[in-house]
Amino acid sequence: MPKQSKLRFNKFGSGILKGMSVTMKNLLGRAITTSYPEHKLVVSKRFRGNDFVWYPDKCTGCATCAKSCPQGNVKVVTKRGEENAYDVETFEIDTGRCTFCGLCVESCPYDALCLGREYELAQYRRGGLVLSKKDLLESEARQPSGYFRPKIEKKLPKQTLLLERAGRKKSKNGSSA
Amino acid sequence: MEVRTEPFVLNLGPHHPSTHGVFRMRVTFDGEVVTDVEPMFGYLHRGIEKLAEGRTYTQIIPLTDRLDYLAAMSNNWGYVMAVEKLAGVPVPERAEYLRVICGELMRIASHALATGFLINELGAFFTPLMYMYREREKILDLFDMLCGQRLTYNYMRIGGVSHDAPPEFFPAVKQFVREMPSYIDEYEGLITTNEIVLSRTKGVGVLPRNLAINASASGPFLRASGVQWDLRRKDPYSIYDRFKFDIPTGQNGDVYDRYWVRINEMRQSVRILEQALADIPKGDHRSRVPHLLRPPVGEVYGHIEAPRGELGYYLVSDNSIAPYRFHVRPATMINLTTLRELAVGWKLADLIVIFGSIDVVLGEIDR
Numbered sequence: 001m002p003k004q005s006k007l008r009f010n011k012f013g014s015g016i017l018k019g020m021s022v023t024m025k026n027l028l029g030r031a032i033t034t035s036y037p038e039h040k041l042v043v044s045k046r047f048r049g050n051d052f053v054w055y056p057d058k059c060t061g062c063a064t065c066a067k068s069c070p071q072g073n074v075k076v077v078t079k080r081g082e083e084n085a086y087d088v089e090t091f092e093i094d095t096g097r098c099t100f101c102g103l104c105v106e107s108c109p110y111d112a113l114c115l116g117r118e119y120e121l122a123q124y125r126r127g128g129l130v131l132s133k134k135d136l137l138e139s140e141a142r143q144p145s146g147y148f149r150p151k152i153e154k155k156l157p158k159q160t161l162l163l164e165r166a167g168r169k170k171s172k173n174g175s176s177a
Numbered sequence: 178m179e180v181r182t183e184p185f186v187l188n189l190g191p192h193h194p195s196t197h198g199v200f201r202m203r204v205t206f207d208g209e210v211v212t213d214v215e216p217m218f219g220y221l222h223r224g225i226e227k228l229a230e231g232r233t234y235t236q237i238i239p240l241t242d243r244l245d246y247l248a249a250m251s252n253n254w255g256y257v258m259a260v261e262k263l264a265g266v267p268v269p270e271r272a273e274y275l276r277v278i279c280g281e282l283m284r285i286a287s288h289a290l291a292t293g294f295l296i297n298e299l300g301a302f303f304t305p306l307m308y309m310y311r312e313r314e315k316i317l318d319l320f321d322m323l324c325g326q327r328l329t330y331n332y333m334r335i336g337g338v339s340h341d342a343p344p345e346f347f348p349a350v351k352q353f354v355r356e357m358p359s360y361i362d363e364y365e366g367l368i369t370t371n372e373i374v375l376s377r378t379k380g381v382g383v384l385p386r387n388l389a390i391n392a393s394a395s396g397p398f399l400r401a402s403g404v405q406w407d408l409r410r411k412d413p414y415s416i417y418d419r420f421k422f423d424i425p426t427g428q429n430g431d432v433y434d435r436y437w438v439r440i441n442e443m444r445q446s447v448r449i450l451e452q453a454l455a456d457i458p459k460g461d462h463r464s465r466v467p468h469l470l471r472p473p474v475g476e477v478y479g480h481i482e483a484p485r486g487e488l489g490y491y492l493v494s495d496n497s498i499a500p501y502r503f504h505v506r507p508a509t510m511i512n513l514t515t516l517r518e519l520a521v522g523w524k525l526a527d528l529i530v531i532f533g534s535i536d537v538v539l540g541e542i543d544r
């Protein structure tokens with residue numbers, strides 16, 4: 001015996017009218033979306049973007065980052081340099097396999113590796129996703145993010161919050177910050 | 178004269194917008210009426226349990242993000258809690274508060290989505306869902322501020338959380354908590370008294386109380402059947418014994434009650450958030466834990482009340498840097514086992530609504 005749901009209307013569909021009034025209210029309000037490629041939002045200060053920044057002068061070649069990566073993604077090859085120090089020959093991160101967990105950045109004892117703030121880094125070839133020494137240097141387009149780097153975090157601009165752009169009435173007199 | 182029809186077998190999914198990911202149901206129909214449902218999963222199997230056995234305890238945390246990806250914070254939390262129990266790691270007070278704040282924000286985000294998908298399943302394709310996405314987006318922004326990602330947080334650490342909250346975090350959460358009740362009212366305006374919703378959900382897909390308990394269902398799915406069972410109360414973990422909140426329960430265990438329970442749980446989460454924000458102490462956010470943790474030989478089961486029900490982690494340690502066995506008890510997989518009992522006798526369109534009301538996440542089911 002098939003079970004059947006019953007259509008029940010109370011008071012001429014007042015429930016539907018109530019729903020429509022919610023729709024109308026939002027229809028007349030301000031748009032809260034952003035049209036993306038033209039307008040961009042400011043990302044979080046601790047943003048873990050699709051990118052890394054590496055500082056060769058700070059890096060000692062200790063390979064702690066490589067050891068802490070769950071994917072085995074960071075490749076560090078060193079050779080003996082002068083005065084008992086290591087020379088970093090290869091430093092490679094395969095962003096195609098990276099999950100951007102940030103554990104490598106967290107574990108670097110010398111703040112030599114940072115996550116980046118970029119997110120538009122599509123490539124035509126998989127090989128382009130492997131970042132080697134010279135791709136990892138800091139530049140205008142490749143800025144470090146403040147993830148586990150509190151000094152950098154302090155200098156970064158404020159993140160855009162949807163909460164502030166689409167707040168309810170009260171938020172006019174500023175959030176209590 | 179009675180017309181006899183042949184039973185008709187339909188493979189619903191794995192690529193179907195209403196299967197919430199890649200899930201296949203082998204449904205047998207008599208005309209339009211469902212006579213049998215056979216859930217088939219495994220399309221999203223990534224071998225997370227096995228992968229975890231080859232990783233250190235810290236490296237597993239990003240894996241847990243990928244279980245229930247709509248409530249990744251709760252997954253992080255359940256896992257680190259199990260490890261802390263196993264290794265006897267203390268957690269600073271402030272970290273516990275931050276975890277509660279994240280856990281409850283995650284619950285709101287997850288339930289908002291579950292509510293939105295209910296209307297989606299009823300045929301209002303994605304437009305009304307955007308109301309719920311709006312609040313979820315605000316919460317994701319807040320998490321982004323904390324840990325730099327919107328979905329795969331990797332925020333909790335063994336013995337605390339990875340970062341302390343930045344100064345602009347608490348005012349923003351306070352604003353969110355202040356505004357959220359009015360948004361929940363808005364959802365209710367859209368759904369609670371809507372005649373179409375009522376007639377499609379009341380009395381549909383009833384899960385009787387006994388069956389719910391016997392199937393060891395949990396979460397809002399269980400509570401909708403009138404069982405007052407919430408791990409935050411029944412086995413208070415973390416600091417949940419300090420907060421005042423109610424456990425909403427349904428009466429009939431139908432699709433409507435599941436929706437109703439979720440709406441009310443969001444209100445309770447707002448209440449918990451208010452209390453947690455008022456009491457949060459200053460101090461450390463992370464205790465010192467060796468980089469390569471070696472818990473003593475033994476086994477542990479740690480469970481939390483995730484948005485979808487009881488999420489448990491079972492770990493066996495052999496005193497090495499990686500667990501010997503890592504097992505997840507996913508809430509929705511166990512809830513899903515009742516699908517046949519719920520759906521047989523209903524029509525195809527109702528099957529979709531019933532399935533949606535379980536609120537499954539395939540990442541967690543297939544692992």
Ligand code: SF4
Nearest residue numbers: 069098099101102104
């Ligand atoms: S972010 Fe995570 S996955 Fe990526 S290289 Fe660093 S440790 Fe490895």
Ligand code: SF4
Nearest residue numbers: 059060062063065108
């Ligand atoms: S980036 Fe940091 S952790 Fe990695 S090799 Fe250099 S100094 Fe060591």
